[in-house]
Amino acid sequence: MPAETLASDGARTSPQDAPPPAPYTQPMLPILYSFRRCPYAIRARSAVVASGIPVELREIVLRDKPAALLAASPKGTVPVLVLPDGRVIDQSLAIMHWALATADPLDWLAGEDTDLIATNDGAFKHHLDRYKYADRHATDPIEHRAAATAILADLDTRLAATGHLASPRVTLTDMAILPFVRQFAQTDRAWFDTLPLPALHDWLGRYLASPLFAAVMPKFAPWQPGAPTVIFPT
Ligand SMILES: N[C@@H](CCC(=O)N[C@@H](CS)C(=O)NCC(=O)O)C(=O)O
Secondary structure (H helix, E strand, O other): OOOOEEOOOOOEEOHHHOOOOOOOOOOOOOEEEEOOOOHHHHHHHHHHHHHOOOEEEEEOOHHHOOHHHHHHOOOOOOOEEEOOOOOEEOOHHHHHHHHHHHOOOOOHHHOOOHHHHHHHHHHHHHHHHHHHOHHHHOOOHHHHHHHHHHHHHHHHHHHHHHOOOOOOOOOHHHHHHHHHHHHHHHHOHHHHHOOOOHHHHHHHHHHHOOHHHHHHOOOOOOOOOOOOOOEEOO
């Protein structure tokens, strides 16, 4: 016979009267729609890795965007973060801020140079696109490469002082800008390597060799409804 016990209301209960345990359900994670090579997505994933907050990562293909992404954010760019309460954050810098406001163990928020980031996202990105995708834009790539290089020369001057853009340590500013400089460098690596910008080369080289960059860049198969959940960071 199972032992009887007295419940708090004095009623007699036995083990077989106990309610069944609630079925186990996965805790809901924020969903991050991402595209591995996109510099905006790279900066968002960097902040997620730095914060240590797990998300469900959904790798997408830009030419075949999933309906769930477009339903969350009809403008159709990545990265997009969908929070468990339904809120949608669909700008990369805002995703960085969300992650770091939640947890910032590396103190990245201590260095945010909004002007420098605005120049990167504005003028530098403008010239980068017209250099890298000159056919698409019907532009002179060399002209735009030169204009982008002038911006990089300014970064080099800043980096010469401390090795970082906004603080003696790595901060949000470095991580928001580095993915775009990486894309510029990759467009013609041999030419980029000849640029007389030593502090910039050093900064980019440290980034590309860092464990953080490795953690941000794993390859994932494109997501589709019903696919197994990918937890990121892995
Ligand atoms: N301002 C947005 C820009 C994001 C963006 O333009 N991402 C590109 C990929 S790198 C994109 O999704 N483009 C849409 C497309 O190519 O269809 C942000 O900061 O998140």
